[in-house]
Amino acid sequence: MRTRPAARAGQYTALLAYLVFLAFPFVWLASTAFKPATELAGLHPTWIPQDPTLANFRQAFDEQPLLRAALNSLLTASASALVAVAVATPTAYVMARRRGALARAATGWVVVSQAFPFVLLIIPLFLVLKNLRLIDSLPGLVLVYVVWSLPFALWMLTGYVRAVPAELEEAAAVDGAGRLRTLVSVTVPLLAPGIAATALFAFVTAWNEFFFALVLLKTPEHQTLPVLLTRFIGAEGVADLGPLAAAAFLATLPSLLVFALIQRRITGSLLAGAVKG
């Protein structure tokens, strides 16, 4: 189909407007992160730092336990991603292959669980974790993150399992492979990219999560990055813009990297989910 040049120009203008809208806050964050304090205090801020510096990053690391928080975030996010995938993969397999009442109930729950406000979930969880002495501990937070990321992990993985033809498994069975053998040497290898994508997605969700961490973690040594970042802002509102921007910038990089890796797969699974779900 041909599009008239005028319409094309309009489309490009619109696309450009979208790009500017989507990109400018991030560009501004980066620009603020690399500006020296004198420039930040100046009256007329510029887009590009005139005298770029790493001082903000140094100050952020000096004044706040940034490294500690990053490590906490990394540990929590990796642990929850691994556990979530380990737990969700078998279930997703069953949900995709056997479409009985249980699978329907599980799918229903995945949808329903989206509708509940966290506050209704967090108070009882808080009480349960308190009894288990898991409040203010990273294992407790991992537990919460696993459950919290399960619905989407199940959703994604079910789609990936459906994409593995059952005929392949049958062929393996005909050739005399047992049930376990079929799963291990036929299904799992085909599923591996999907499992990896799901794990990475769970990682980003946990890395970015704020509400549960805010409620469950009390001592500064246990804080994850997002919680620490809000401490930067302080009670009066705006503290030091430069270090704040620098720390926020750093906290975003892992998520962006992982997302760049799995972007295509996420889009694909949403496609499958949106069309068939």
Added chain:
Amino acid sequence: MTSVTEARRPAPGAPGPSRPRRRAVDHGPWFLVLPALIPILVLSVGPLLHGILLAFTDAQSGRTEPTRWIGTLNFQDLLQDTLFWESFRIGLVWAVGVTVPQFLLALGLALLLNQDLRLRWAARALAIVPWAMPEVVVGIMWRITYNPDAGILNETLRDLGFGGDRDWLSGLATALPAVIVVGVWAGMPQTTVALLAGLQNTPRELHEAAAVDGAGAWRRFRTVTWPALRPVAVAITALNLIWNFNSFALVYVLTNGGPGGRTRLPMLFAYEEAFRYGQFGYAAAMGCVMVAVISVLLAVFLVGRLRGGEER
């Protein structure tokens, strides 16, 4: 082995002759669901039911005496609580105010990305960025953008000659709209990706046939694209409405509910009630009311949409 199609047919209810060998291949053994089912039951279904029960008690944080059943007292108090209803109203304004522009902007972007434009790959990558960012960072980023002195927004306005001395997030009139803009920005990627997925599913031949018949762009959109896109659009809008109504982190970082409670979303209100004042029972009651209202809203929305689909 009989045909594959038969093997893949779901077998609801009717037991029929059991064929153990086939079962072993086609359906996973049921116990495989346990690793996911148990945590979901213990840490998701259980707490939710517990949370609903808590709404009927006087549970408080750090109290030594046992909590008691107090019937619907929390809900009666809630009815009188004008602050809560004000927060509820703000929550609805926010949810609708974010969801509608989010959908329209995302639809526009998805339609553009579905065209054969250059730079499409860049736009696709960039469109995902807000999704990947931690919500806290999104909040911080926009705080820096909105900053009255060092922010780029006021500077740009000054350059364009619009004055530009506003303190966007502290002004009583500007705080909520300013926060809504951030909400729209942050939620656009998911919506765009979902709509794009739906668009790629629309029949291309139909589109071309309509073009050959001389239908304009708008007509083609109405008669070909929209009917195919509709289910995805309804689903993602419903989800967005829920997510937005329940959102917390963005506004917590941007304004923490201020100025003067103008941006205090129901989640922020309930959070403070539960974890600042320790009123667990009362906060749980708020959560219940939020679920109830959002369910009713969704039911109305979905029924309306579905009926609209039948009439056409």
